[in-house]
Every structure is written in structure tokens, then in C-alpha cells.
Amino acid sequence: MNAFEWVNATTVDEALGQMGSTSLLKAGGVDVLDRLKEGLDAPKRLVNIRNIKGLDRIEGDTATGLRIGPLVTLAQLDVHPVVRQSFTALADAAGHAATPQIRNMATAGGNLLQRPRCWYFRSRDFHCLKKGGETCFAQKGENQYHAIFRNDVCAIVHPSALGTALVALGGSLELTGPRGKRVVRAEEFFTLPAVAVDRENSLGADEIVTLIVVPPLVSGSRSAYTKLGEKESFDWPIAEVAVVVERSGVNVSRASIVLGAAAPVPYRAVAAEKVLVGKPLDDASARTAAKAALEGATPLSGNGYKTTLFETVIRRTLLEAGGAK
Ligand SMILES: Cc1cc2nc3c(=O)[nH]c(=O)nc-3n(C[C@H](O)[C@H](O)[C@H](O)COP(=O)(O)OP(=O)(O)OC[C@H]3O[C@@H](n4cnc5c(N)ncnc54)[C@H](O)[C@@H]3O)c2cc1C
Ligand code: SF4
Known part of the structure; x- marks a missing residue:
């Protein structure tokens, strides 16, 4: 792991001001820490957004839909009464991910933006297509955990349980950057390797996820x-x-x-x-x-x-x- 500067951002604007090509955002840090240890990322600056106030709330109900702050943890989503009772797919996706300790640390935003688990990608020994190399080693290699659909370029599987539930519920993400806010449907936010093999979504390098929106439920759904x-x-x-x-x-x-x-x-x-x-x-x-x-x-x-x-x-x-x- 390389040495890096640690910055505590207390507002979204402060975090935006600290971003750049050599910075990396850290929320719960579960995936970030893995990636630093694996040598996948070597940032000069880690921007800790965990303490930004106001991004850690769940608001709304079945009639208004949900507004979920990106710093809400998986554990909070699992037990929130409205989420559990009415947006059950989301509560169960959060509640079945990882371990109780990880669910206490892991945030909703970080879960949606975690990088794939392909063992070739995570290993320093394989410079695969996703890391700028020329080969997808999974195509002819060890691929028992890989994709069975849309796997022709890079065969990763999307890793986020919340992503799966959010797409099913028709959810969206609010992204905030230096030019303001934009809202993208979760179904369009996640992108295929054919669009850009080195990334998994359309988040801009200068943007932060500031809200996760789930639409109101149709009665009886x-x-x-x-x-x-x-x-x-x-x-x-x-x-x-x-x-x-x-x-x-x-x-x-x-x-x-x-x-x-x-x-x-x-x-x-x-x-x-x-x-x-x-x-x-x-x-x-x-x-x-x-x-x-x-x-x-x-x-x-x-x-x-x-x-x-x-x-x-x-x-x-x-x-x-x-x-x-
Ligand atoms: C043993 C184990 C088992 C697991 N099992 C599962 C599982 O079954 N299902 C599942 O879904 N996950 C699973 N996970 C993954 C885990 O849930 C994620 O690593 C975790 O949710 C990431 O959240 P975090 O807050 O720690 O993100 P971080 O590690 O802090 O960040 C992850 C990424 O998101 C970016 N980021 C974070 N927040 C924002 C934001 N608001 N705006 C922009 N970028 C942001 C960071 O820059 C980073 O790139 C498992 C992990 C472990 C270790
Ligand atoms: S599946 Fe994707 S990440 Fe894995 S080896 Fe192939 S190109 Fe790399």
C-alpha cells in the first residue's frame, strides 16, 4: 500500500474541492481498503466522506417513495421499518450482503460503486482487459463465478446487491459535481464493458452520489x-x-x-x-x-x-x- 494524504470532508462542496485524478473517495472503506491492499488503486489523497452530515438519512414512505442518503449503511437499510415492510427487496438485498460487521460499515453508495470481484482483476499477476491489458483471462480460464449474459468482452458479474434491487424497483441516483446535480436511472447508470471496459458506471470522475431515490410503490405491488x-x-x-x-x-x-x-x-x-x-x-x-x-x-x-x-x-x-x- 502506498502512502497517501488523508482528508476529512465535512460537506459535499469540501469533498468536491478535494477530488482530482490522484484522489479517491472513501465512504465505509470496505472495498477501498481491499483495493489499496491489492494494488488496484494507489491514490495520493483519500477523501473521507463518511462524516458529511445529512447524507445518512432514510426518508419517505410508499406514497412518496424513498430518499436514501448514500452514507446510510446496509445494516440501517435492513432494519428500517418502511424499507423492510414495503420495499422488501431492498431490505433483503442489504441484509443478506456480507457479514453483520461489514454491513455496519458498508454504505449504500459504496455498495453501488464497489468494483468487480473477478479474481483476475483483483490479482496483481494478471493485467487483463479491464486494467488496460489485451486479454480477458476469464474467457478461457477459471470462469465459474463469471457472467452468463453479455460476457463477450469482459465477463465480470455486477457485484452490488443493492444495484440489483434498485434496478428492479425503478430507482435513480442523484449525482453532484462542479456543474450541479443530475439524476440518472439506475438501469442506465450501470454500463456494459462494450461502452467502456475500464469502468462499470457513468459516474463522472468529478461527481459524488448524493442521493438514492426509489419511486413510490404502486398499490398492491x-x-x-x-x-x-x-x-x-x-x-x-x-x-x-x-x-x-x-x-x-x-x-x-x-x-x-x-x-x-x-x-x-x-x-x-x-x-x-x-x-x-x-x-x-x-x-x-x-x-x-x-x-x-x-x-x-x-x-x-x-x-x-x-x-x-x-x-x-x-x-x-x-x-x-x-x-x-
Ligand atoms: C467478505 C465480504 C463479502 C461481501 N459480500 C457482499 C455481497 O454479498 N453483496 C454485496 O453487494 N456486497 C458484498 N460485499 C461488498 C461490500 O458490501 C462493499 O464493499 C461495501 O458495500 C462498500 O461500501 P463502502 O461504504 O465500504 O464503500 P467504500 O469502500 O468506501 O467505497 C467503494 C467505492 O465507492 C466509491 N464511493 C463510495 N461512496 C461514494 C459516493 N457517495 N459517491 C461517489 N463514490 C463513492 C469509492 O470511491 C469507492 O470507489 C462484501 C464484502 C466483503 C468484504
Ligand atoms: S472478466 Fe473482465 S475483469 Fe475479469 S479478466 Fe476478463 S476483462 Fe478482466
């Missing part, structure tokens, strides 16, 4: 989230699914089905969403939707098992959102 890991204790998922289901009478009027750990971005299973509309949500329709979700998958040599896994996780998550298991 329900959401659910399931994470499947290789082991029961802490780990990133090998498959995760967030769904939101809206109904008109007994039939589904709109569904949002998003897969995490499946593609370089939270992957919207549009074909599966269409299958459900106009049908009651039962085991048969959930099964058909789950099959449709995997259409077009392009598994690599070591991760074909994920297609079967995802079918099961999608079906179970849909049934949970529908009120059954």
Missing part, C-alpha cells in the same frame, strides 16, 4: 429478493434475483425481474417479465417466466451450472413476491 451463495456464511452470491410484481385483480399487470451475479450489469430479464403479464402468478407461470429469463444465455466453459440455478431462484423469488413460497 410486492417485491422480493433471493441470494444464493456457495456457502451459507458470508460470500458474494453465485445467483441473486430481485423482483417487483404489480397486479390488477389476480393477474400480473407489470413485473420487473432483475438478475445479479449474471451479467456485468444488473440484468433485466425482459422476456420473462412479458411472459407474466396478464396471467395469475402461480407455479406454472413462474416456471415459464424463469425458463424465458434464461433465453439467450451464453455460459462460459465453467459456469453452465448457473442457468439451472437461476431458473430455480427466479421461480422461488416470483412465488415469494406473489405471497407463496
Whole structure:
């Protein structure tokens, strides 16, 4: 780890003033510390934004939607009564990530902006495409945890559980920079390697995430989230699914089905969403939707098992959102 200057920012403006090509923002520091130790980042200045006041609140309800400060921790999201009761996919995504200790440190903004876990990317020994090299080592190498969709350029899987839930809930991010604020839908914020292989989102180098917005819930809609890991204790998922289901009478009027750990971005299973509309949500329709979700998958040599896994996780998550298991 290199030596660096430590700056404590107490306002967004102060943090913006300290940013530059050799600075790195630190919120909870969970991913940042890993990256410093791995040699992925060697900033001259670490800008600590953890103490900025006002960015650590959860406000709103089902009628107004949620306004979540980026410094809210995963632990707070997990237990917040409104989030848990009505925006269940978000509470469960937060509550199943990592370990209790990490969830106490990790912030929502940092979770959304953590860098991918691909072991070639995280290793000093592999100068892969994402780090400016010429090869994606995962294509012909060890790829059992890699993407099964949109994996032709770089096969990372999107790492953020909150990202998966936020896309399903139709959420947005407010980004603040020297030219003011802009709001970007989460679905557009996360970008594919074909857009720029060295990054995973459209945050500008001089911007800070200052708010996470979740729209109001349509009456009678329900959401659910399931994470499947290789082991029961802490780990990133090998498959995760967030769904939101809206109904008109007994039939589904709109569904949002998003897969995490499946593609370089939270992957919207549009074909599966269409299958459900106009049908009651039962085991048969959930099964058909789950099959449709995997259409077009392009598994690599070591991760074909994920297609079967995802079918099961999608079906179970849909049934949970529908009120059954
Ligand atoms: C053992 C282990 C298991 C884990 N399992 C999971 C899991 O199952 N699911 C999951 O989703 N995550 C998992 N994680 C990842 C963990 O949740 C993230 O590392 C953590 O949420 C990052 O949050 P942070 O506040 O510590 O971010 P930091 O490490 O402080 O920052 C992360 C990145 O975000 C940037 N950043 C932070 N806040 C802002 C902001 N407001 N504006 C602009 N940029 C910002 C930083 O510059 C940095 O690039 C796991 C981690 C560990 C160690
Ligand atoms: S999947 Fe992406 S990060 Fe991993 S080796 Fe390939 S290019 Fe690098």
C-alpha cells in the first residue's frame, strides 16, 4: 500500500474541492481498503466522506417513495421499518450482503460503486482487459463465478446487491459535481464493458452520489429478493434475483425481474417479465417466466451450472413476491 494524504470532508462542496485524478473517495472503506491492499488503486489523497452530515438519512414512505442518503449503511437499510415492510427487496438485498460487521460499515453508495470481484482483476499477476491489458483471462480460464449474459468482452458479474434491487424497483441516483446535480436511472447508470471496459458506471470522475431515490410503490405491488451463495456464511452470491410484481385483480399487470451475479450489469430479464403479464402468478407461470429469463444465455466453459440455478431462484423469488413460497 502506498502512502497517501488523508482528508476529512465535512460537506459535499469540501469533498468536491478535494477530488482530482490522484484522489479517491472513501465512504465505509470496505472495498477501498481491499483495493489499496491489492494494488488496484494507489491514490495520493483519500477523501473521507463518511462524516458529511445529512447524507445518512432514510426518508419517505410508499406514497412518496424513498430518499436514501448514500452514507446510510446496509445494516440501517435492513432494519428500517418502511424499507423492510414495503420495499422488501431492498431490505433483503442489504441484509443478506456480507457479514453483520461489514454491513455496519458498508454504505449504500459504496455498495453501488464497489468494483468487480473477478479474481483476475483483483490479482496483481494478471493485467487483463479491464486494467488496460489485451486479454480477458476469464474467457478461457477459471470462469465459474463469471457472467452468463453479455460476457463477450469482459465477463465480470455486477457485484452490488443493492444495484440489483434498485434496478428492479425503478430507482435513480442523484449525482453532484462542479456543474450541479443530475439524476440518472439506475438501469442506465450501470454500463456494459462494450461502452467502456475500464469502468462499470457513468459516474463522472468529478461527481459524488448524493442521493438514492426509489419511486413510490404502486398499490398492491410486492417485491422480493433471493441470494444464493456457495456457502451459507458470508460470500458474494453465485445467483441473486430481485423482483417487483404489480397486479390488477389476480393477474400480473407489470413485473420487473432483475438478475445479479449474471451479467456485468444488473440484468433485466425482459422476456420473462412479458411472459407474466396478464396471467395469475402461480407455479406454472413462474416456471415459464424463469425458463424465458434464461433465453439467450451464453455460459462460459465453467459456469453452465448457473442457468439451472437461476431458473430455480427466479421461480422461488416470483412465488415469494406473489405471497407463496
Ligand atoms: C467478505 C465480504 C463479502 C461481501 N459480500 C457482499 C455481497 O454479498 N453483496 C454485496 O453487494 N456486497 C458484498 N460485499 C461488498 C461490500 O458490501 C462493499 O464493499 C461495501 O458495500 C462498500 O461500501 P463502502 O461504504 O465500504 O464503500 P467504500 O469502500 O468506501 O467505497 C467503494 C467505492 O465507492 C466509491 N464511493 C463510495 N461512496 C461514494 C459516493 N457517495 N459517491 C461517489 N463514490 C463513492 C469509492 O470511491 C469507492 O470507489 C462484501 C464484502 C466483503 C468484504
Ligand atoms: S472478466 Fe473482465 S475483469 Fe475479469 S479478466 Fe476478463 S476483462 Fe478482466
